Amino acid sequence: MKSVGAIKEKRQISKMKEYLEKHSARDYSLFLLGINTGIKLQELLHLRVHEIRSSNGDITEILPLPQYNSPPVYLNLTIRxxxxxxxxxxxxxxxxxxxxxxxxxxxxxxxxxYRIINTAAKEAGIEEAVGMTTLRKTFGYHAYIQGIAISLIQKRLHHASPSETLHFIGIDSHSEKIKLNVDL
Structure with a gap:
């Protein structure tokens, strides 16, 4: 089994999104939910509509998944x-x-x-190996680069230590520059 990494280039993510949006609303939604939440594939695939929709028909802001309550899974307005x-x-x-x-x-x-994500990656010109874990790694990598505390990412990904999380998302201590952008 090949080792896969995060999609680090936002341009490549945009190309995958463009391809998937044209191809299938289901596949596009799967990709977006995966890269924006860090939820494990098996849990993503077994989500039912009632878990994402409130009684008034709106999509919930916080997913009610007990295994992801600290921190909870937030669905931003775009995803909703x-x-x-x-x-x-x-x-x-x-x-x-x-x-x-x-x-x-x-x-x-x-x-x-896997076929859905792999095809989209090829269409986006990604030559590195891509798999379903790529979605979680992409979430973790971009969360870290945007300044989210590694401890929170570690909890979301259910890892035992910060070093395990850093290794999982492809960060070594000198490879990436973090931007703590407080734009008040």
Missing amino acids: NILKKYVIENALIDADYLFRSRKTGEPITRQQA
Whole structure:
């Protein structure tokens, strides 16, 4: 099994987003949720609509996932709008899997998710190995570069130590410059 890394170039992420948005709302939503939350693939694939939607039909700001309560999984406005549009356009009901197979109604498989992300990466010109762990690594890497405390990223990724998290997201002590941008 090949080792995969984070997608560090925002330009490549943008190209993947463009490809996926044109290709499939489901696949686009899966990619965005993965790179913006750091949730494990198996948990992403088994999300049901009722877990992301409140009783009034809006997408929740905080995902009610007990394994991700410290820190909680925040869905920014962009993600909420994309998910809402996807749920409405596909007439998904609360009991549906969010990322369901068109054929079976069950969640898409790990293999299908891999094919989706790998194809998008190739279309974006990414030559490095890409897999489903790439989504979590990309989340962690960009959170760290934006100045999020490694301890919070460590908790989100369920790692035992900060050094494990730094290694996982591809950071060595001298490789990246962090920008603590407080723009008041």
